[in-house]
Amino acid sequence: TIAIIQSILAPLDINKSDYEKELSGYLGQAIKHIWQTKESMSNKPTVVEYGVQPQQPVCSLIIPIYGRYDFVKYQITQFSQDEFMASAEIIYVLDDPRLLSEFNRYCDSVYTIFKMPFKTVSYSKNLGFAGANNIGVSQAKSEYVLLLNSDVMPKYSGWLEKMIDTYTELETPGILGARLLFEDNTIQHDGLMYQKLKQ
Numbered sequence: 001t002i003a004i005i006q007s008i009l010a011p012l013d014i015n016k017s018d019y020e021k022e023l024s025g026y027l028g029q030a031i032k033h034i035w036q037t038k039e040s041m042s043n044k045p046t047v048v049e050y051g052v053q054p055q056q057p058v059c060s061l062i063i064p065i066y067g068r069y070d071f072v073k074y075q076i077t078q079f080s081q082d083e084f085m086a087s088a089e090i091i092y093v094l095d096d097p098r099l100l101s102e103f104n105r106y107c108d109s110v111y112t113i114f115k116m117p118f119k120t121v122s123y124s125k126n127l128g129f130a131g132a133n134n135i136g137v138s139q140a141k142s143e144y145v146l147l148l149n150s151d152v153m154p155k156y157s158g159w160l161e162k163m164i165d166t167y168t169e170l171e172t173p174g175i176l177g178a179r180l181l182f183e184d185n186t187i188q189h190d191g192l193m194y195q196k197l198k199q
Contacts, residue, residue: 045135050107051117053141057089059164060140063148064132066095069103071150072118073110080116082157089141090118092150095132097124152180 065072072092079085094103100122107120121139133147144164154160159178167176180189 045139046122047119047139048104048107048122049117049119050111051115053117053119054087054089055141057142058084058087059144059146059160060089060091060137060142061146061148061160062091062093062133062136062140063150064093064095064129064136065103065150066126066129066132067099068150069094069099069106072107073113074153075150076110076114076116076118078154080114082154082160084158084161085116088160090116091136091139092118092120093132093136094120094122095126095128097122097126 063075076090079088079090092107094100096103103120103122107118111118119139121136123135127135137145144167146160146163163176163178167173170176177189177191179187179191182188
């Protein structure tokens with residue numbers, strides 16, 4: 001890439017008064033394009049599959065992981081007790097590159113214990129919550145996608161099936177949420193409603 005950029009710049013005469021105009025025009029655009037292509041090729045996400053993944057999953061769960069990767073075990077413990085979850089695609093997105101080695105070892109042990117298929121996606125840099133979800137969605141195979149926090153644990157089996165059934169029964173749904181409870185069963189979150197203020 002550097003060699004290509006050098007060859008593009010070779011004919012540029014920096015002694016000419018208008019060299020900056022040339023550089024910011026087509027030369028600058030060409031170099032920018034080459035560099036962006038290089039970055040996109042070298043920064044592809046790494047995907048690791050644990051177990052045989054469902055070929056046509058009913059839903060893809062995107063679960064960002066930052067810091068506490070032990071939540072993987074807690075969720076997989078719950079998911080493995082729900083028969084419907086075998087038809088779902090579970091994607092954990094590590095958004096903390098510093099933890100990659102230990103995260104991979106941890107996921108190996110979780111799969112060894114529970115034998116529940118899931119996959120992990122990692123990237124060379126921290127992308128933030130939205131970026132982690134986006135990169136997870138880019139790997140999803142299902143028509144339906146569920147964005148799930150890593151510290152959310154299902155209260156009962158069949159929760160995902162119920163959400164999908166509810167979604168498909170609605171006439172023109174865009175997005176569907178669920179009630180989130182604290183450990184003492186008080187409500188943490190129960191949806192949002194936007195209302196236009198009168199002026």
